[in-house]
Amino acid sequence: MSVITEHSLSPAPCALKHRIKPLPSPLLRGPDPGDPDRKKDATCMGKKSVVDGGAGGSGAIFGPASFVNWTRRDVAHVARHHWIPCAFAAGLLFFMGVEYTLRMVPPSAQPFDIGFVATRPLHRLLASSPELNTLLAALNTVFVGMQTTYILWTWLIEGRPRATISALFMFTCRGILGYSTQLPLPQGFLGSGVDFPVGNVSFFLFFSGHVAGSVIASLDMRRMQRWELAWLFDALNVLQVVRLLGTRGHYTIDLAAGIGAGILFDSLAGKYEESKKMNKGGIGNGISKEALMT
Numbered sequence: 001m002s003v004i005t006e007h008s009l010s011p012a013p014c015a016l017k018h019r020i021k022p023l024p025s026p027l028l029r030g031p032d033p034g035d036p037d038r039k040k041d042a043t044c045m046g047k048k049s050v051v052d053g054g055a056g057g058s059g060a061i062f063g064p065a066s067f068v069n070w071t072r073r074d075v076a077h078v079a080r081h082h083w084i085p086c087a088f089a090a091g092l093l094f095f096m097g098v099e100y101t102l103r104m105v106p107p108s109a110q111p112f113d114i115g116f117v118a119t120r121p122l123h124r125l126l127a128s129s130p131e132l133n134t135l136l137a138a139l140n141t142v143f144v145g146m147q148t149t150y151i152l153w154t155w156l157i158e159g160r161p162r163a164t165i166s167a168l169f170m171f172t173c174r175g176i177l178g179y180s181t182q183l184p185l186p187q188g189f190l191g192s193g194v195d196f197p198v199g200n201v202s203f204f205l206f207f208s209g210h211v212a213g214s215v216i217a218s219l220d221m222r223r224m225q226r227w228e229l230a231w232l233f234d235a236l237n238v239l240q241v242v243r244l245l246g247t248r249g250h251y252t253i254d255l256a257a258g259i260g261a262g263i264l265f266d267s268l269a270g271k272y273e274e275s276k277k278m279n280k281g282g283i284g285n286g287i288s289k290e291a292l293m294t
Helices: 013-020 036-045 072-081 083-101 114-118 120-128 130-156 162-180 209-223 227-246 252-280 289-293
Strands: none
Touching: 072 083, 114 120, 114 227, 114 252, 120 130, 120 227, 130 162, 130 209, 130 227, 162 209, 162 252, 209 227, 209 252, 227 252
């Protein structure tokens, strides 16, 4: 017959501690490695008692929710040191109100585009001056050639294939998405025979390869600390965006998605390089020659 003692009835100190005092949110207070309570918390978390449901964590909750212990000082700390998430939280609430009260564009009408509204004067100028429109289109084509040359140069001359891999990822995805959802040509489109792609051929609207290619090149320049060249490409990309809106060559969403696509596929190309480096032992910028030549 077993004997029940006072010690066997008392809950484990770790379980009792977590029932009374939950761990503070790291967003509210910065971690203090020297805090003895923090070390005890880590020890207790690694030794869950049977009272709390064992190692499986399927038992009772350790304590009250984190937010019930927030104070005005904690809120002020978040507003001061994490103002960017706070601004996005305000933006979320604002655009929820806009979205749920917006009068939607009917199927028979042209899409509303705020970029087209902002560039109406430029559109009228280019429509009344075909020569100026052709000149700007030719300059834009030169800029696209600069992007292409730089991206191929980094691989063929410098032996760094990341930008080229990123462009291949990007243009393949652009082709899939552009064919999957074929947007209508914007009303008032001002084409030119010297605009890229040259010859007034058809093209996908979503998303902008012009913008994405420029972002890919600019990110590579920053990795190589070619700051002046990167800033030049960024400035030319902004002018390119304004021109594409003014000629109605792309919707605003195409251009914004182009920026995001450039950043995304540059990151994916970097992960691809790292995977090849770990698997085969890399050369140059981390990708094996066999991965590119076989």
